[in-house]
């Protein structure tokens with residue numbers, strides 16, 4: 258528990274998933290000095306995935322959002338400092354200055370400042386009936402507008418845009434999705450999955466316009482008249498912009514730490530260019546042993562795992578980060594899961610795409626490097642194990658749903674990948 262000695266404090270800036278995971282793990286690893294978790298949002302640390310799913314549909318979802326029980330922080334001696342923006346890091350005196358006028362002295366500083374939304378200049382946040390989705394307050398504002406919305410335009414067919422599209426359609430709203438690329442979710446998925454998702458949305462009445470961007474927007478009644486790159490105009494009551502995120506590097510950059518557009522540069526232990534400063538989660542451009550190169554991930558599994566790893570190793574040491582990550586998404590009545598590499602040199606389908614329940618193995622060379630699935634939890638479990646093993650299994654076996662992959666996994670373990 259806390260010694261109260263300020264100079265011995267571990268200060269974590271950014272009270273999202275990576276920050277909470279880091280705070281929990283420094284305690285678990287046996288650190289008994291002060292642990293301070295500081296965040297700029299006013300709410301107790303909460304989970305973001307429900308913001309584009311249950312929170313938009315179900316008011317009860319709000320009661321389940323917090324990342325930890327209210328008693329968790331006091332029980333673990335974690336001081337939580339909310340609504341406090343870290344404005345300046347003075348590395349020479351090891352102090353962080355906050356917007357509320359306070360300063361905190363640290364022994365080790367962990368930056369878990371996450372990402373911020375990429376803004377479409379023609380539709381900046383704050384315009385009436387224009388929504389972005391990152392924070393709880395964003396989700397609540399969008400939810401409040403849904404009952405008055407008959408037509409919605411969504412800019413960006415990524416995970417968040419398509420989850421909002423599915424929810425809006427379920428509420429009977431006419432939805433147009435604009436995507437600059439040739440397919441939806443192209444960045445995160447293999448072509449088979451992109452095609453499946455495009456077809457599902459189209460079948461549910463979502464109008465997805467690929468290779469299309471906005472060239473102009475005019476106020477029109479209570480909504481907007483939008484001119485598209487193909488010359489068409491579309492009238493809409495509300496616009497949701499989901500065009501990705503950029504890492505929150507400003508604080509680190511101003512402190513002279515090594516950063517780039519990829520994030521805050523850290524090694525396999527999350528250590529920055531200053532030995533007393535670490536970074537974890539979505540903001541960290543980190544070294545991952547398993548993939549063998551620098552990487553930045555934007556998913557829940559990574560934020561939890563990396564926060565935990567950095568917190569643990571900065572207190573107790575250990576081996577470098579080597580977690581395999583992935584994501585999930587819920588749209589209409591299907592659940593997408595992906596783990597490891599989301600597309601391979603070859604993508605092998607197990608089951609039939611038409612059935613709406615199938616798995617795709619992503620092979621690099623002859624090694625299973627990733628697995629994705631639609632409504633196929635059981636194969637997904639085995640698939641994750643194959644990815645972790647770096648298994649080599651013949652394509653004919655992977656693609657045959659009558660063959661028990663668990664048994665093949667055992668034999669593959671006798672000849673693991675190099």
Ligand SMILES: Cc1cc2nc3c(=O)[nH]c(=O)nc-3n(C[C@H](O)[C@H](O)[C@H](O)COP(=O)(O)OP(=O)(O)OC[C@H]3O[C@@H](n4cnc5c(N)ncnc54)[C@H](O)[C@@H]3O)c2cc1C
Nearest residue numbers: 271273274275297305306343370371538539556557560584
């Ligand atoms: C709507 C939505 C839906 C998602 N759905 C999924 C999903 O289905 N599956 C999946 O795998 N992933 C999903 N994700 C992604 C996942 O939630 C994120 O990858 C994860 O939350 C990142 O955690 P983090 O702690 O690294 O960053 P964040 O969650 O961004 O937390 C960083 C915190 O630091 C704060 N901060 C920033 N700068 C400062 C400062 N100077 N001082 C103090 N505080 C600061 C930020 O305000 C924020 O509270 C979703 C994300 C969103 C937004």
